[in-house]
Amino acid sequence: MKKFLSIFALASLLLLSKASFAQSPVDIRINEVQLSNTTGIEDENGDRCGWVELFNTAFGMVDVAGFYLTDDKANPTKYMIPKGNPATQIPLRRYFVLYADGNPSAGVFHMNFTLEGVKDLYLYATDGITLLDEIHIPAGIASDRSFGRVSDGRGNHEPLNWSKQSYRKNHEDAEIGPDGGFAVLDHPTPGQTNTTKAIETKSEKMGKQDPYGGILAMIAMSVVFLCLIILYLCFRTIGKRSMKKAEAEKAAKTAPKAAAVSSNPSNVDEEIVAAIAIACHLYQNGTDSGIHDVESNVITFNKDLLRNSPWGARNLTLKQDPRN
Amino acid sequence: MILKSNIAENLYQFFNYTGFANVTFGHIVMILIGLLFIYLAIKKEWEPLLLIPIGFGMIIGNIPLFPGMQVGIYEDGSVLNILYQGVRKGFYPPLIFLGIGAMTDFSALISNPKLLLVGAAAQFGIFAAYAGALALGFTPAEAGAIGIIGGADGPTAIFLSGKLAPDLIGAISVSAYSYMALVPVIQPPIMRLLTTKKERLIRMKAPRAVSQQEKIVFPIVGFLITAFIVPSGIPLLGMLFFGNLLKESGVTRRLAETARGPLNDIVVILIGVTVGCSTQADKFLQGSSILIFALGAASFIVATFAGVLFCKILNLFLKDGKKLNPLIGNAGVSAVPDSARVSYVQGLKYDPTNFLLMHAMGPNVAGVIGSAVAAGILLGFLS
Secondary structure (H helix, E strand, O other): OHHHHHHHHHHHHHHHHHHHOOOOHHHEEEEEEEOOOOOOOOOOOOOOOEEEEEEEOOOOOEEOOOOEEEOOOOOOOOEEOOOOOHHHEEOOOOEEEEEEEOOHHHOOOEOOOEOOOOOEEEEEOOOOOOEEEEEEOOOOOOOOOEEEEOOOOOOOOOOOOOOHHHHHHHOOOHHHOOOOOEEEEOOOOOOOOOOOOOOOOHHHHHHHHOOOOHHHHHHHHHHHHHHHHHHHHHHHHHHHHHHHHHHHHHHHHHHHHHHHHHHOOOOOOHHHHHHHHHHHHHHHHOOOOOOOOOOOOOOOOOOOOOOOOOOOOHHHHOOOOOOO | OHHHHHHHHHHHHHHHHOHHHHOOHHHHHHHHHHHHHHHHHHHOOOOHHHHHHHHHHHHHHOOOOOOOOOOOOOOOOOHHHHHHHHHHOOOHHHHHHHHHHHHOOOHHHHHOOOHHHHHHHOOHHHHHHHHHHHHOOOOHHHHHHHHHHHHOOHHHHHHHHHHHOHHHHHHHHHHHHHHHHOHHHHHHHHHHHHOOHHHHOOOOOOOOOOOHHHHHHHHHHHHHHHHHHOHHHHHHHHHHHHHHHHHHHOOOHHHHHHHHHHHHHHHHHHHHHHHHHOOOHHHHOOHHHHHHHHHHHHHHHHHHHHHHHHHHHHHOOOOOOOOOOHHHHHHHOOOOOHHHHHHHHHHHHHOOOOOOHHHHHHHHHHHHHHHHHHHHHHHHHHO
């Protein structure tokens, strides 16, 4: 019994590991395509063209070298993904982008047909017979938009001609809906997950919420006023206290002197006495005594004609005698 | 014969590297604009500290280059590109704000704090220009960067456009500095239009003496209040108030002198030259630049309107003897000290004994705080 259980456990483990790390061509999906690209991804030459994104749905690496892509079911081997390049080994849950510029000489992963007017795209295994995936591209997709799976690798364009009902019953993605989980994507994401919601910047959000700028202007002006009103109130209070304090200090300084003067009028400051004495002396002797000179009472400002400042004046910066 | 053909080939190759082979009409136009800036700075003395570096930077940036020589301002790793990072990453403007803080005396504002409100009102120009830019089809981020021209503060304009619309930084900064230089031309007609002769003759009470303690408290309290309300404005507000604390503390004289002197001069040189260089013809000579200049002018006009009108409105609530002379309202657009000087000159025209300079400095420095707060708000909403 124990032996049986051990064999059963080992077999289960093997099966589970096989299931978990299955890596086969069937795990590759055509995840996203862009037919017209004028503002998006550039190839290694700096040119823009349509592209096809493959996605590895497995939890292990899959090599897509030798796989075929075609837009014509009658010609399944129209374009073969080149062999011998390590880039074709797609790691688990990763992406692989091929440029559809119809010019294979432009680079290693440049397809030999473009996607202009393409309605169907098929992915065949290395044998050129096994159809791995297919997508049907709706007409009229605007430039710089892409078409692909809403959720990476999920959904199918009914490659096995399932009825929608059986598809829903049998497929794990019951929520995918009648379009098979495909949609026109506003924000192409070559080499990245399609489920990434385009991050709406604060600016874009503000543009939608407040297209005329009135709300922002109102809020911002209120905040500016709020800041400066609080500052105003603070400094009005601080200013009043400061003035009161200054007045109190002044009063405290002058009070003893005033008291001293009132109690003893003869106790006058010596400097004041000296000033009064000089004034009296000048008044009594008059200007005739020659003590005080006569002022013209005219103040004149003479314009300095020298444009150089003392910094630039050589006569001020050079020594009279260079030897000293 | 082979030698001759080799020499000819090399000479031809050399010629292809020269500016003569790569020059375009746009380059010539931009070089002429740079020369005009230098002329205005030297002959008319319009903001020479800024217009000379910007003007010469324009000439540097518009010398036609053979691509790939790693010398252009937009070429990664070039010397100019490295210096330009101070503009792109926004670390020059806060350093300039440090210098502004270290050279600004807030006494006029502290002695009459209601002048802060005039500085706030003048920021309306920013948001009017923002709405105008949206109407003209700019994105909200671009509109925010353009609107800040109305704050009349070059470093703030560069800081915000570097964050919100790096592609427009050349046009925005040149527009901001041009209009700052044109403050004495733009503002007086609006001030005269909005005021009566009686209002222009209003004498304001002389500002009281402000204690050292109040001067020290101002940058600390000012920063705490503004930064808590608008944290996104910290780079500008923090450096502004920090610079002022260095000045007013009385114990960091050397640091304050460095901040307002050599450090500020170095950054002004770098910011001026690199902003000038960034106005390469292919980036600058576009329809959007003309719109930016038009919006910049509009924002200055609206800001002046708002400042003067706010003074008049405030006077309705103030008792006689405490009323404000509306001629100081224009000073709410920062442009320190040019707009305050405009108030002073206009005041003297109508009463030669009415000196408004100290009173106008209040809204003027309040405008600096207001525009930094407004920049923080725009950054918070749009970046």
